[in-house]
Amino acid sequence: MVLAQLGGSISRALQQMSNATIIDEKVLNECLNEITRALLQADVQFKLVRDMTTNIKKIVNLEDLAAGHNKRRIIQQAVFNELCKILDPGKPSFTLKKGKPSVVMFVGLQGSGKTTTCTKYAYHHQKKGWKPALVCADTFRAGAFDQLKQNATKAKIPFYGSYTESDPVKIAVDGVETFKKENCDLIIVDTSGRHKQEAALFEEMRQVSEATKPDLVIFVMDSSIGQAAFDQAQAFRQSVAVGAVIVTKMDGHAKGGGALSAVAATKSPVIFIGTGEHMDEFEVFDVKPFVSRLLGMGDLSGLVNKIQDVVPMDQQPELLQKLSEGQFTLRIMYEQFQNMLKMGPLGQVFSMLPGFSSEMMPQGREKESQAKFKRYMTMMDSMTDEELDSTNPKIMTESRIMRIARGSGRLVHEVMEMLEEYKRLAKIFSKMKGLRIPKKGDMSSL
Ligand code: GDP
Secondary structure, three states: OOOHHHHHHHHHHHHHHHHOOOOOHHHHHHHHHHHHHHHHHOOOOHHHHHHHHHHHHHHOOOOOOOOOOOHHHHHHHHHHHHHHHHHOOOOOOOOOOOOOOEEEEEEOOOOOOHHHHHHHHHHHHHHOOOOEEEEEEOOOOOOHHHHHHHHHHHOOOOEEOOOOOOOHHHHHHHHHHHHHHOOOOEEEEEEOOOOOOOHHHHHHHHHHHHHHOOOEEEEEEEHHHHHHHHHHHHHHHHHOOEEEEEEEOOOOOOOOHHHHHHHHHHOOOEEEEEOOOOOOOEEEOOHHHHHHHHOOOOOOHHHHHHHHHHOOHHHHHHHHHHHHOOOOOHHHHHHHHHHHHHOOHHHHHHHOOOOOHHHHOOOOOHHHHHHHHHHHHHHHHOOOHHHHHOOOHHHOOHHHHHHHHHHHOOOHHHHHHHHHHHHHHHHHHHHHOOOOOOOOOOOOOO
16 A cells, blocks of 8 residues: 555654653654655655654744653654645635536546546545536547546446547537536546646646636546656646645555645645545545554544444454454455345445445345355355465465365356455455554544
8 A cells, every 4th residue: 555654664753752761852853854764755745844844843842841741642643733734735625516517627647547537536426416427528548538438338427528529628618518408517527638747738728627617626646656746736736726636546556655745736635545446446535544544543433433333342342353453354254244134234334335335235236236145155155264264365276266166056257256356355454454443432543
């Protein structure tokens, strides 16, 4: 996961400081130097890092701290707050109104994940009762319209584009008009990208923006962009009125600190992050839980709250413990299927998770989903205890897969499909690893 290394380094620096017997100027400086190094290594812009450490030093005036104050806590809180400040532009986030047609324009470099993100954004809102539509005003990249069409069809979202018209402004205007007439309340315009920032791209963006008068412009940025992020984000902002940022490929191995810098450059909030190629690998971005996670405290606080709300008390500790240890075994998956079939409280909890609900239990197709769970469970019945309790996918050898297929009267490819599903869910649950489980009601960070 992007930024995991940064989070680890910062947590270690804070931990080392906590281990010191006395926290004096020297210890604080060492800690801040470590944090500075970690942030720079993760590609956060130098000026941001310098401002952050200056602010922390200002807030944490060791000499002024009255005796009895918990200095460690104050320092930790200052680091937490400063990181939040980098990510929070301090601007109230805009609101689009359901039922009233809003135009949202997406901009970004080619390959940043713009087209994929347009559909994810539309799909996310569609699930929340909006009536989205997609307009492909990217006439630069061959195949852009086909890609958008394919994604939109899959998500059952209306789309507009042209194979023959080469003027992106005309397509954008026609598309927006068409969907306004159809009473769509979220009209998403995908614009062209380029391999690099160039005048033609910005000019085209400006023209599309002037013609369609978007209510919101979203800048899409690949998390692996590195130190170039600040300048790139600023260049886009200077051409169009960027109002929000979406950072993609947060599931990759990039250092990701550039994403932090982009917020500062655009002075706009990150509103979502992309965590995979799949339509629902898309998460609402919240600064505080994100920074909590960065500091090794987990960001699934909402989920933990939910588990604590609805799971019977006696089942909570074991489940949370296992998840926080990063143990999402086939047995846990089996038990959750059982729960879902009963539609017990755990069913509600797990159906809340990204990747679980829409994929595993598409609306209106509950019967099919139930049949699938039962099929998967039959296959898991043919597994050994070791296999069910393992978190190592390597133990599922070819011969074991064939045996399981035979044992359950299923086909090999069905067993493989079930194991793929398991891996996908394990990836989602792996985010809970290292999660510090707070007491109920104590979700405040640090
Ligand atoms: P565009 O040129 O900016 O429109 O980019 P595309 O939407 O075509 O995306 C470029 C590539 O990035 C495609 O292969 C996408 O599947 C992939 N992609 C987009 N978002 C994500 C993400 O959040 N995670 C991962 N792993 N891949 C992504």
